[in-house]
Amino acid sequence: MRNEINVAFTGNPNCGKTTLFNAYTGANLKVANWPGVTVEKKEGAMRYHDKQYRLVDLPGTYSLTSYTMEERLARQYILDDEVDVIIDVADASALERNLYLTIQLIELGKPVVLALNMMDIVEERGMEIDLHRLPEMLGIPVVPVCARRRTGLNVLMHAVEHHEVKVADRIEHHHTSGSHEHDHHGEYAMVYSDELEDKIDKISELLEIKYPQLENLRWHAIKMLEADEEICGKYPLNLSGIADRSYEEDIINQRYDFIEEIVREVLVNKDEKSRTTDKADQILTHRIWGLPIFFGIMAAVFFLTFTIGDWLKGYFELALEWFSGVATVFLIGVDAGEILSSLIVDGIIAGVGGVLTFLPNIFILFMALALLEDSGYMSRVAYVMDGIMSKIGLSGRAFIPMLLGFGCTVPAVMASRALENRGDRMRTIMVTPFMSCSARLPVYVLLSEMFFGDAALIAAYSMYVIGVVVAIVVAKLLSVFSKGEEEENTLLIELPEYKTPNARTIRIYVWEKIKDYLTKAGTTIFVASIILWALLNFGMSGKVDDMSQSFAAALGRWLAPVMSTAGLGYWQVVVALISGIAAKEVVVSSMSVLYGIGNIASAEGMGALATILQSSGFTAINAYSMMIFCLLYVPCIATIATIRRETNSTGWTLGAVAIQLGTAWLCSTLFYTVATIIF
Amino acid sequence: MKLSDGAVGKSYSVKNIDLSLKVKRRLEILGMTGNASVDVLNSKKSGTKIIKVRGTRFALGKSFAEGIEVEEI
Known part of the structure; x- marks a missing residue:
């Protein structure tokens, strides 16, 4: 006998399954992908009564019919011999729909424990569930829990521990007729005609x-x-x-x-009154006010991201400055060579550190997205945006991946999986990268604070608007070429009850994203900083003192003419943009390395850089053009890899890269041409 | 009548679903089986509706709502 018991968590979407799973495992979990597909697989371990349990969180599904990738996965995994016990998490406040999956799970013949979640909402509404009769009728243990308040967790594990014990030998039906030769009322919960x-x-x-x-x-x-x-x-x-x-x-x-x-x-008391949700929906999904309210919420999110984020960023900069100073003193103290000191201080600390100072902005943005998702508002966005989206041939549902794109393009591209139709999915994947992700934020903050003074916030905010507009235009253009049937992009999405966001769920969500960002700073950006430093400090004649003699400068000069139509024909800018393909934040760190500015995110650093740039004829118009280019061109290597995996097509991937580069060049050139004529 | 003509605040009973088999099955699995009752909670100019079936709210696009035959209760 194996000494580990495998427990699979299943349930409908929005039933609180992940909250319950997190309540057991905490942030201590392994996140990987299911083999062959990019659906996230979460795994955790726990001990209970001296037994070791392995918990697996399956994708949320309404049924085990193999219509979608998620349903097929859940079904295959459960049918697999490895699963010992299934915990079926049901939203007790929507019992009727949740029991459909329960019945299918029972029919699979494996031990099932029904966890009735959200019992607090049931009580709040004055409903009662007969917890003696329900297990009698289903033939499986039923445990009331509240994942958010972390109650009933031990009782549930106890039921899992004793999964081999049946609740009732004989299932008690209301009408055990017993006259038919194929009567199974005593054996099975679900008996057909x-x-x-x-x-x-x-x-x-x-x-x-x-x-x-x-x-x-x-x-x-x-x-x-x-x-x-x-x-x-x-x-x-x-x-x-x-x-x-x-x-x-x-x-x-x-x-x-x-x-x-x-x-x-x-x-x-089945005739429950879910007043809170109905009242909130009267306002939030109002036929006229719904849309302005949504835009207002997003404006508030970005306002907080910029203001509070920048305030916190100040402290990060002080810390970076101090660290950079200490490192320099230390390197002189140990008599490190000039090249090594330069690599560490100008290359690594300036590059990685410069990116790390934007952590507060990114933290706030992800926090806001987590709140929108956990409160239940995210799916209302699909309803509110459905009218606009249908004009460009997509369902309102396609707006959710686009909205997530404000956080990070990689999970946003993955979220397009929720769209059933391949044509819709492809188009959503093509336009999602235009939604300005958090990695592009440092670029806007840097350029707009240098060149736009008091209007910096507006300049940065306008990038988000341009991104959305470009996404809509490109989606419309793509829809002309695809022959989608109307039925396929029709909206169908569950609108869950609104609930107070759960601190633990948010903490785990945000921590996962921050961890990704830190990992990226430690790996991709670290390596990119070193490569860039090497390209900048070495040329045909070996180590060069003048950067304009370096390999990077040669490459930049070669490409500069193409970019000059957009006002970006500076070799330093071209090099920064190329290095930004590794990750967008690298554009900032590259600028600091390229122009030899120690602490680029600080006021003095920005002032110094602005002076250098302006003296070479790089004005606010060039800066804005560069912001547009950064918004629209290839987001990062990780995004390209994700698009390749999700579309499973090299053609679509190359197409996406071509569209992004083409759109970026076209839009920034257009802006630069028009702006230079006007101003 | 069609569900797309349903008025906000009224309840209807599902009579027939005239949509592709795949969509019909998806709707049935979500509880929209024969004679199930559907409440119309909200409606947009574009024809998208918010409905409640078996205790759960769904946003339902116009062309799906047009394919669902209902009777007022």
Whole structure:
């Protein structure tokens, strides 16, 4: 016997499954991808009563029918021998819909424990659930929990520990008729009509003869009646005379009939009033005010990101300055060579440190996105934006990946997976990188504070607006070339109840993002800083004192003519932009290295850089043009890799890169040309 | 009548779904089976609706709402 018990967490989307999972594992979890696909797989470990448990968080699904990638994954994983116990997390305040998955899970034949989550909301609304009758009817243990308040956690694990013990030997139905020859009321919770039960038994018999090693014949038989492609393909069987059509609709209807029967018996005060959500929705999804409110919320998010973020950034800069000074003194003290000192102070500390000072801005932005998501507002955005999105041939749902793109393009591109239709997905992936991610923020902050003084905030904010407009225009242009059917980009999304965001969930979400950012600073940006430093300090004649003789300068000069139409024909700027393909923050660190500014994010550093730039004819117009270019061109290596993985096509990936570079060059050139004529 | 013509604040009972099989199944799995009751909570000019089925709210695009045949309760 294995000494580790494998527990799988399943449940509908928005049922609080991840909150419950986090309550057990904390931030101590392994995040990886499911093999072959980019769906996130979260795994954690815990001890309970001297036993070791491995917990796996499965993607949220409404059913185990293999329609979407997530559903297929969840089903495959559960069917796999490794799973010992399934914890089915159900939102007790929406029991009726949540029980559909429960019934499918029970039919799989593995031990299932039903965790009734959000019991606090149930109580708040004056509803009551009969916790004695429910397990009797389902034949599995039922444990009330509240993931947010962390109650019932021990009882749930206790039920998991004793998963081999059945609740009731005989399931108590309301009407155990027992007259039919295929009567299964004593054995199974979900019993279909006599007609279907006859067919299930006949198929089971055939399966047993043809595939004697097959476990859980009943489940396979039901899947065959549903004409499930995967199962019918895996175990071909001649069903003529038994099932000449798909009985899926009958099966779904009968399952819901049974659920209605359960709900009638166990739920007291079903006519609940979810006043809070209805009241909030009256305002937030108002047919006129919904849209302005959404834009207001986003404006507030960016305002906080810039103001509070900048205030905190000041302290980070002081720390960096101090550290840089200490490092210089130390390096002189140990008599380090000139080249080594230069590499550490000008290359690594200036590069990595410069990027790290933007951590507060990024922290606040992710915090805001986490709040929007956890409160339940995010899916309302899909409804509010549906009108605008449908004009460009996409469903409102496609706006969620775009909104997440304000945080980081990589998870945003992955989030496009929620779109069922491939054409919609591809177009969303193509335009999501235009949404200004947090890594581009340092570039705007640097350039706008140097050149726009009091209007810096407006200049930076305008980038977000331009990004959205360009995304919409490009999506519209792409839709002209694709022949999408109307049905495919129609909105269908659950609007969960509003809830107070959970501090623990937010903390874990933000910490994961911050960890990514720090890792990037320690790896990609670290390496890019060293490479850039080397390219800048060495030339054909070896180590050069004058940077304009370096390899980087040669490359920059070679490409500068192309960029001069956009007012960016400076070799230093071109080098900074090229290095920005590693990660956008690198543009800032490159500028500091290129112009030899120690602490670029500080007021003195910016002043010094502004003076140098202006003396070479680089004005506010050039700066704004550079901001536009940074907004629109290739976000980073990681994004390109993600697009390649998600589209599974080199053509689409190259197309995306070409569109981004082309759009960036075109828009910045257009701006520069017009602006130089006007001013 | 069609669900897309449903008025905010009224309840309807599902009679028939005339959409592609894939969409029909998705809606059924979410609880929109025959005779299930649907409350219309909100509606936009573009035709998108917020509905409530079996205790859960959904935003439903116009062309889906047009394919759902309902009767007022």
